[in-house]
Amino acid sequence: MAFELHPRLAEDTISLGYTGLCDIRLMDDSTWPWLLLVPMREGVREIYQLSERDQVRLLRDSSALGKGLMELFGGHKLNVAALGNMVPQLHVHHIVRYEGDVGWPGPVWGVRAPVPYSPAGLDRRIEVLGELIEDMVQKGSD
Amino acid sequence: MAFELHPRLAEDTISLGYTGLCDIRLMDDSTWPWLLLVPMREGVREIYQLSERDQVRLLRDSSALGKGLMELFGGHKLNVAALGNMVPQLHVHHIVRYEGDVGWPGPVWGVRAPVPYSPAGLDRRIEVLGELIEDMVQKGSD
Numbered sequence: 001m002a003f004e005l006h007p008r009l010a011e012d013t014i015s016l017g018y019t020g021l022c023d024i025r026l027m028d029d030s031t032w033p034w035l036l037l038v039p040m041r042e043g044v045r046e047i048y049q050l051s052e053r054d055q056v057r058l059l060r061d062s063s064a065l066g067k068g069l070m071e072l073f074g075g076h077k078l079n080v081a082a083l084g085n086m087v088p089q090l091h092v093h094h095i096v097r098y099e100g101d102v103g104w105p106g107p108v109w110g111v112r113a114p115v116p117y118s119p120a121g122l123d124r125r126i127e128v129l130g131e132l133i134e135d136m137v138q139k140g141s142d
Numbered sequence: 143m144a145f146e147l148h149p150r151l152a153e154d155t156i157s158l159g160y161t162g163l164c165d166i167r168l169m170d171d172s173t174w175p176w177l178l179l180v181p182m183r184e185g186v187r188e189i190y191q192l193s194e195r196d197q198v199r200l201l202r203d204s205s206a207l208g209k210g211l212m213e214l215f216g217g218h219k220l221n222v223a224a225l226g227n228m229v230p231q232l233h234v235h236h237i238v239r240y241e242g243d244v245g246w247p248g249p250v251w252g253v254r255a256p257v258p259y260s261p262a263g264l265d266r267r268i269e270v271l272g273e274l275i276e277d278m279v280q281k282g283s284d
Contacts, residue, residue, distance in 0.1 A: 046212070046220050048205035059201045063190035070188070077230060078188050081223035085239055085247035088219060097227055105227035107249050 003040040006089040012114070016126065017133045019140025021057040024065070024133055025091075029114035030121055033073045033096040035129075037061055044090045047082055061140060062092055068132035069096050079107065145182040148231040154256070158268065159275045161282025163199040166207070166275055167233075171256035172263055175215045175238040177271075179203055186232045189224055203282060204234055210274035211238050221249065 075096035217238035245253035
């Protein structure tokens, strides 16, 4: 069955590239550096529902993204989460947190309305992320 | 360096058993079926800081636990998360969610004060979890 992105994810996030498994998407909220990995497998809600091979690929993508984000943005703590209470299609949040950021030390969900990127802000963010995403795309297609 | 459990985790959770890598711990909050995996590696804050081998072991433990919990408790959605804003020692939450539960569809953290298990409630919960934990402990020592 062809993979179709959940409309809510399509609306709230921007695709930056694809690994062999995942759509790498930027949350359109400039409050925190916040990216999602969406495994392109139709009907999958939970990590354990992926094949074992895909689970390991997701893990590798997730670790590459998490490490890269923390190096780029110098955060205090990374938040990694697959919740999906509102959007059941499997997606894994990667959020860079700073001590004293909005919502710290609580989780980010529902803290406040998203602050969408300005066109220039989005360009800058995508540029900063460029090398990391490129690296993930190349490794992911091995 | 010997692994030492963070005092906050020691206080809030109860150990049910050990895989080759993880301490499997029950959150002492009867509001949701809520277990933690704590990789017993000193000084590790993020999943990507584990060795690749340990990352895959954590993934396997996490998928076994998540799948088992959803089968046992018939939840609507599993929440899996490594946050660590308050307790930086790496620990991965596994929480069974039901539509309309306390806090639904938001995340569980900070929703309300924990409701500790009664002694009898704790015995029952541990009994229900017994086979799953035993299975994880055996597979984890392979």
